[in-house]
Amino acid sequence: MKLTPLGPWIARKLDIEKQNSRRLTRELIEAYQLDKLNQTLELASTRSIFYKHLLAGCNLKLKNLKQLECLPFTTAEDIRINPLQLLTVSQGEIDRIVTLQSSGTTGQPKRIYFTAADQELTIEFFQQGMATLVEPGARVLILLPGKNPGSVGDLLKQALTRHGVESIVYGPVFDPAETLAVIQKEKIDCLVGIPVQVLSLAKYRDANGLPVSVGVKNVLLSTDYVPEAIVQALQEAWDCRVFNHYGSTEMGLGGGVECEFLHGYHLREADLYFEVVDPVSGEVLPDGEYGEVVFTTLTRQGMPLIRYKTGDFSRFLKEPCPCGTVLKRMDKVRGRLKGTVQLRNGQCINISELDEIILGLKGVVDFSAELHEGKEQLLKITAFEAEGNQISIEPEAVVHALAALEPLNKAVKQKNLKVQVQVKNEEQKRRITSSKRVIVIIPESGEL
Ligand SMILES: [Zn+2]
Known part of the structure; x- marks a missing residue:
């Protein structure tokens, strides 16, 4: 079993060699996070109209990570009401806008803004995340939207190319027979897609009532809650490994990914600071307790988010992962809060x-x-x-x-x-x- 590639990647981002240590430790990660949090608070409170108001009167020079608990949350509603007020750059510096149609009380869509540098961070994370499951030479079919530059499929393809992996951005599955034919023709051995869509491929039967034989060895499921039953059905159908990815557009598309032990997501800790809070009181919960996932961006330039409430229900896993990484591990998302x-x-x-x-x-x-x-x-x-x-x-x-x-x-x-x-x-x-x-x-x- 290999270590999650996220560990060495984050160590490089922390520039560990300069700190007279070669080993990634919790202390080094947390010192880095504190530094980045303070930079983000400075950026947001001086450049974003929304945060200038929200954070007025708050202590924005944190001495430790725990002091973050005193700051107010940002909600989906805040983004919906006036997304432009959250920006810390001029609109001219924005490279990509993602519009999310969701059922907010105002009925307005939610818009998330990214600069080119923000998107670069996503590509980097995708590259490391995919290195968990594919080696150079693999062939990946991306069953996610990817027509537009900067879309999730497009960024993933760029990341895979850097990793030496061929990929095809296919888009969502509408006709399982047609998608399966592409998998066979293109000798695809890895799929990235939405759980129910990938399941529709595994459950497809041809005119003779037989499953279609494919050489899929690895599957990455993303963008949705992943029921365990789907993971098992895919493993049985294709004798493949099924990895879960946790992320949302607000997180910059990627939040964490499972290692080969397939037990909880290793988090993208150099770019995001995660908390689990009591959904009722907002108090931060100890590791191991279920609550609402909250995150703060550490490196986002265009639209930083501070203590953003995701509505996802999960917990930190207390036990260290068998892979031995010091990165924090989050349990699979158990549900949503509404x-x-x-x-x-x-x-x-x-x-x-x-x-x-x-x-x-x-x-x-x-x-x-x-x-x-x-x-x-x-x-x-x-x-x-x-x-x-x-x-x-x-x-x-x-x-x-x-x-x-x-x-x-x-x-x-x-x-x-x-x-x-x-x-x-x-x-x-x-x-x-x-x-x-x-x-x-x-x-x-x-x-x-
Ligand atoms: Zn692990």
Whole structure:
């Protein structure tokens, strides 16, 4: 097994030789991150109108990484409302704008801006990330959009060329038979794509009901939540290795990638500083605890982001990776966080509605809500009892109270939704700030 190539790459970026050490250590990474954080704070607070206001009055000369916890978050809504105010360069210096259509409350799309230097950083990361799974001489089919210069497929192709690997930007799969024919004809041995699209290739059967034989040895899945069932289905179909990549446009397309041990993403720590926070209180959680992933860009020039809330639900893995790297490892993203979720009957429930009902119950000080997708939806509520509560709360009482929520009640009656409540008598761990509450959506992973 080889070390993740991200380690030596980050060591080079840290210029470790100059620091009288040849070995990458946590101390060196964190000293570098602190330095870059301070540079980013300086850049953002002086050049971006948005951050000038947001960070006014804050301590922007951090003495340690922990002091970052005092700074406010940036949200998707902030980017949606006025993306140009986040820029730290003139619009003329912007090389690429990515527009993301997503369901924000304002209905506006989200725009992310990159300079040429920002894009160069992405290419570098792609090159190192792909070096984890392919050697020079490999042939890669990129099943991601790549027509436009600077698009994800285009940057990936540039990165692979630097690594001595031939690639074809094919784009998304519309006709599995046609894509499989290209894989055979071009002797492709590695695929990069969106999980369900790659799965459609593995599950395709020809006119005789047989799978199409391909020589795919490695697959990198990206841009979406990756159910374990898809990973297994691909391994079985092609006897290949399946790597997961974690990233979003806001992260500069890449955030982390698994090493050969395939157990959690090694993070792009020279360009991004990650935190996992309590989605309710915003407090930083200890390693090992699940929460919302937050990141700060360390090297972004055009549109730096400070403590950006991703809405992704994951945790840092405490145990060192068997590959031996000192880079931090993040568990696979387990779900997404949302204020409003849609039920199968088409109606929506909002966390603030749950707040009104559950926090209105005597003795309840806090709760968490998870919506599990499956044959039917399952809403799991964990209610926390106040310390020293005299009359214990019955889960049935919570279920009964929730029936007052009409869309939820309807869905239960139509057998589209099950509600499960547990009551925990724990010390209050979280401060309650109702407006920031979220429901965790756990995607279906068992059935395909
Ligand atoms: Zn590893």
